[in-house]
Amino acid sequence: MRTLILFVAIVFLNNACSNSSAETPKSEVKDQYLSLYGNWVGQFIAVPVKPSDSLGTWQAPTNRINLIIKKIDPDLRVTAESIVAGNKRKLVGQMEVSEGAYIFSLREPGNDKHDGVFEFTIAEEDGKANLKGTWTAFDSSLPVVKREYSLARQAFRYDKNLMLSEEYELFYDFYDSKAVTVTDTVSTSDTTDTYSIDDTSTFEVRTYQRDLYAFAGESIFTINASKRKLKAEELKNLKKLELEIIRNTIFARHGYTFKKRKMRQFFDFVDWYVPVSTNITKELTTIEKENIELLLRFENYATNYYDSFGR
Numbered sequence: 001m002r003t004l005i006l007f008v009a010i011v012f013l014n015n016a017c018s019n020s021s022a023e024t025p026k027s028e029v030k031d032q033y034l035s036l037y038g039n040w041v042g043q044f045i046a047v048p049v050k051p052s053d054s055l056g057t058w059q060a061p062t063n064r065i066n067l068i069i070k071k072i073d074p075d076l077r078v079t080a081e082s083i084v085a086g087n088k089r090k091l092v093g094q095m096e097v098s099e100g101a102y103i104f105s106l107r108e109p110g111n112d113k114h115d116g117v118f119e120f121t122i123a124e125e126d127g128k129a130n131l132k133g134t135w136t137a138f139d140s141s142l143p144v145v146k147r148e149y150s151l152a153r154q155a156f157r158y159d160k161n162l163m164l165s166e167e168y169e170l171f172y173d174f175y176d177s178k179a180v181t182v183t184d185t186v187s188t189s190d191t192t193d194t195y196s197i198d199d200t201s202t203f204e205v206r207t208y209q210r211d212l213y214a215f216a217g218e219s220i221f222t223i224n225a226s227k228r229k230l231k232a233e234e235l236k237n238l239k240k241l242e243l244e245i246i247r248n249t250i251f252a253r254h255g256y257t258f259k260k261r262k263m264r265q266f267f268d269f270v271d272w273y274v275p276v277s278t279n280i281t282k283e284l285t286t287i288e289k290e291n292i293e294l295l296l297r298f299e300n301y302a303t304n305y306y307d308s309f310g311r
Contacts, residue, residue, distance in 0.1 A: 079091070129152075135148075
């Protein structure tokens with residue numbers, strides 16, 4: 001009897017060991033395409049804008065896009081997401097592998113008039129992965145029906161210390177302008193309207209229109225509304241545009257995708273900016289919430305100053 005019990009126990013243990021070795025724990029399963037996952041960020045460039053567009057070629061010529069690859073199934077079905085210009089769209093489609101390159105065709109849902117299809121390739125160039133492709137609108141009557149993009153991997157991480165770069169010196173608002181009448185004295189002896197001071201020169205007074213644009217000064221590079229509580233004294237002399245940019249830099253640090261062109265023109269070219277969300281309200285810190293409220297109060301009464309671009 002004891003011999004029979006011992007035999008049964010040995011068989012049970014052998015079967016258990018056999019089954020265990022045949023199964024791979026889920027924690028050890030690795031996705032062979034994991035290196036393709038994550039944020040691919042860069043410029044989303046219109047090519048070209050249709051002449052019928054009332055705003056001409058300034059109509060959204062480029063926006064910052066984040067194309068997020070989330071999952072690639074064993075059958076190469078892809079789940080992804082695009083975040084651009086205040087919109088977040090789901091993408092689904094297929095991938096194929098050809099000569100070391102990954103070729104994608106992903107479609108937006110189609111229930112929005114601006115939806116379309118993303119077709120792109122991920123390949124290695126100079127030792128670095130790069131994503132290049134085109135987007136084509138389903139609706140061929142839109143002002144912009146095609147865009148191109150060349151994107152690079154860029155991780156998102158909130159950092160309260162991030163600041164705008166002084167590389168651009170001044171930030172002009174091309175959506176806030178006013179025309180002024182300018183009177184100038186020019187030389188009529190030179191077709192280039194440059195002065196030629198000599199005895200034969202003649203001059204005439206000419207009047208023409210010039211567009212002046214609102215612009216922001218150095219305060220947008222020095223005031224950080226995510227690190228400390230701001231004081232009314234340091235804001236009372238700032239212009240409206242400066243207050244707006246300081247406030248919206250808070251949202252940019254959290255990866256907010258701006259819907260308004262007014263803000264996109266400033267942040268879409270900031271190298272650290274990664275749009276990841278259409279709503280970051282829950283991510284704001286206590287200091288940021290208090291500063292946003294203070295900045296908004298000053299914005300309500302502030303004005304802008306204007307100057308010619310490039311002065």
